[in-house]
Amino acid sequence: MLSSFLSNYRNVASLAFIVLAVVLVEFFEVRAAIYPSLLPFFEWLKYSSWIGYLGITYGSVYATVQAGHLISMAIIGGTVLVTDLRLLGVLLKNIPSETITKGTHQCFKYSLSVSIATGIFCAAGVADKVYYMPVFWIKMLALLAGSGFMFFIKQPLLNSRPHSEIGPWTLRMLAVASIFIWFTVAATGRWIGFS
């Protein structure tokens, strides 16, 4: 019976496993135990790695890469808003939502890759500072959750069938969750900048 449930509801079982893992990690304070051991890595990232050296030494390089980071984040925001507002029926109603979700996803993938690569560079330059910021860890958590949600939950469902066959409330909840989580990634990112 369990094997039949796991084969029929693989995504639900994976989601339940992740939620259970998060609850156990918090309950047994695994996160708090791991946190101090990450400090040497962040110190190495800033003072010993070549990206940290570049970021600290050459302000122009840091500014240029950060501009790339902001532009890629802007593209992510644009693709997310266009896709999700279409799913909510707010804009581009004359274009099928299937066309928009497929078209924007390619752009989203490239922008996310650029933003992660440039984000690592930007974080390396201030690694000893961001390590102590709770908002930095919230951003990393939101980025991880948002990427997982996009690649393993949202896009597979939207690509699996015509959107008219998906419940309208499911589509709306997907869109709101997506906008909310990428808003959080952007807002916490700016919060790091102003801290």
Added chain:
Amino acid sequence: MNDSKWDDRTIAAASSSVIIIGALLYYWAGEVQSTIELLELAYGSLKFFNNPMVF
């Protein structure tokens, strides 16, 4: 319940959306609450208007 609509992917999508929206609402509500507490600590009471520190 229609099996064709409530399949594995749909249930995972709906439940993960609820978890994400709930977790983020909880987080941002906490941030609003701590911001209000900081403002009250700074000004005694929270006044958006007629604040003696703002002219």
